[in-house]
Amino acid sequence: MVDYSKYKFVKVERKEKVAILTLNNPDEMNAIGRAEHGEVEQIWEDMNHDNEVHAVILTGAGRAFSAGGDINLMVNGFTDHSIRIPSTSVKRIIVNLINMRKPIIAAINGACAGLGATIALHCDVVLASEKARIGDPHIGVGLIPGDGGIIIWPLLVGMAKAKQYLMTGDMVTAPEAERIGLITKVVPPDQLMDEAWNWARRFADGPQMALSFTKMLLNKIIEDRVNLLFDATIAYEYHTLNSADHLEAAKSFLEKRKPQFSSLEGEQWVF
Template sequence: MERFKDYKTLAFERRGRILTIVINQPDKRNAVDDDLHHDLSRVFYDAHDDPDSDIIVLTGTGRWFCAGGDMGWFQECIDDPAKWRRNVTAAKRIISGLLELEKPIICRVNGAAAGLGASLALLSDIIVADENVVIGDPHVKMGLVAGDGGAVIWPQLIGFARAKELLLTGRMLKAGEAAAMGLINYAVPTDELDGKVNTLADELASGATWAIRWTKTVMNLELQRLSTLMTDAALGYETVTNEMADHQEAVNAFREKRKPQFTGR
């Protein structure tokens, strides 16, 4: 595990040629802060270059997958725009790292997947969720543009009409709903989650490695083209909304456990 020894917020497990990446911030519901954002911006490149794996599984520790942005981190980025700008570069690398990873990646969604957490799941190749979890992209509920992959991947999975409704409202979906509309592959009972993920991973691991990798690579070319076309604009608009009063109001309201009062400023 020498390649992965200096990660602060991710843990790693191996089972044969299967590498599992575990988001490991249970005290924060695996929410995204500076350390996790930085780790995610490089881990998929390291996984790509790892000579000892052919299949990647992405999951979270404990009851959480990834609950989106940490409120303290959001406030830091409001107070220090330079921190936000640095995170824009990292956000681009997270998206490109996932899309350029040739190895198949199975997302084991063991808990809520919100915001960037949802993007991590949906930019994976096969998504298997506990039927009790919810998934969604509530960027707009935080007064932010859905800049970190949501605007790219949601329409490709479920079409523009459904994607627009869900991204513009920030509504969260139960896993069963998400599976029924084709947003994710499977929603399974809690006690069947590991079995389903392991069966899929083993099936891929026993297949023709390079045929599988490069078939994925070809399919992802269109997603890479769309991401190249859209991500700079999406993150640019998100940067503007990071500096708006509505975003600060959303952070305040979340901390005060009340409904935000948006003003359009």
């Protein structure tokens, strides 16, 4: 039996061959900081090795699924590089997630942004409350989506819509997300977990080998894109982390004002 007592951010409940994973820091909208990265990276390997689990539900505590990266870490990390999250951790989260053999149902209960959205969108079935909003706001803080958003969005919604949302940082309402194919289904808020449970039970009672092989073959398409692009997205994100625009975004956040971006004015670009 796998021991989940080491997890603090990820709350693990198991019943009837289903694991319910709850991102559990509601006061911070389940933001994923340095310590949380390690848990979100490791949990998928533990789930893979837990023979008592045949399907997984992933949701968030409180009013958010996950706000994504910790904004305070982004701000402070500009001047203190020692607190930055290693790029290998970011990649391992997504690699471990797509290598997870068992079906995962994301139950998006509220705000779902950045890395939180990337994690949710890599799940096999993505359900969202009618009140949920999904997006990748990296561009608003002078960064590129280096955590996998550039990979998964065009696979789900096509290049035109991916560019629309990744290059503006606009959030998508749940009904619109369903319409464009970003998610599987919109559900009334009070029915979200019941719907997720129905999906999980169906998978848990299904033919495990066939389900696993079908999922893994489909995920080979995502894996190919990860192998093609992920290292490059990390490199470009680290370049933007050191940019004048990101510094301005950090300053404007602390000063509670709108950023004035100016990186075209003499800044060296590396391609």
